Amino acid sequence: MKALYLVGFMGAGKTTISEELSAILEIPVIDTDQYIEQKTGRSIPQIFEESGEQAFRKLEKEILKELPTNDVIISTGGGVFVQEENRLWINKKGISFYLNCDWEELERRLIGDTSRPLVQKSNLDQLQALFEQRRPSYEQATYTIDTANKTIHEICIEMKELI
Numbered sequence: 463m464k465a466l467y468l469v470g471f472m473g474a475g476k477t478t479i480s481e482e483l484s485a486i487l488e489i490p491v492i493d494t495d496q497y498i499e500q501k502t503g504r505s506i507p508q509i510f511e512e513s514g515e516q517a518f519r520k521l522e523k524e525i526l527k528e529l530p531t532n533d534v535i536i537s538t539g540g541g542v543f544v545q546e547e548n549r550l551w552i553n554k555k556g557i558s559f560y561l562n563c564d565w566e567e568l569e570r571r572l573i574g575d576t577s578r579p580l581v582q583k584s585n586l587d588q589l590q591a592l593f594e595q596r597r598p599s600y601e602q603a604t605y606t607i608d609t610a611n612k613t614i615h616e617i618c619i620e621m622k623e624l625i
């Protein structure tokens with residue numbers, strides 16, 4: 463089976479959903495942020511702080527091509543699918559799922575988050591603008607999954623039926 467890529471904004475549930483989907487489909491999950499952290503020996507906030515966002519985006523692009531493209535779930539960082547080159551790669555090599563979550567819910571989840579550099583440096587209006595700006599990219603995923611009012615399990619079953 464082709465790799466399954468989960469895409470969407472920070473807080474959309476990519477990590478949680480990928481773990482449940484991994485258990486259901488019995489295939490491993492790779493998280494691009496974790497992979498970058500392991501490879502560089504630095505945390506994501508550290509990379510942003512020491513090397514800047516552009517360097518992080520370059521790493522995302524590089525590692526994407528190193529990851530397996532079969533029998534795996536890849537949980538992407540919220541900016542991965544925004545880069546056109548990455549989008550083309552992902553949609554060529556695998557099946558992408560945009561986890562669509564409305565802004566009100568994302569806002570609730572991101573308020574008070576201290577782990578994400580973009581949340582740290584932006585106010586809520588700026589984050590919402592970033593979300594709106596990225597949305598057309600996310601919508602180029604193979605499938606859009608509306609996550610509102612569904613359990614994690616229901617979302618995964620819906621995904622399973624699509625593949």
Ligand code: S3P
Nearest residue numbers: 471472473495539540541578579
């Ligand atoms: C980012 C999302 C983060 C992480 C980094 C940048 C983004 O991943 O890759 O902080 O640009 O949206 P999550 O979407 O898993 O929070």
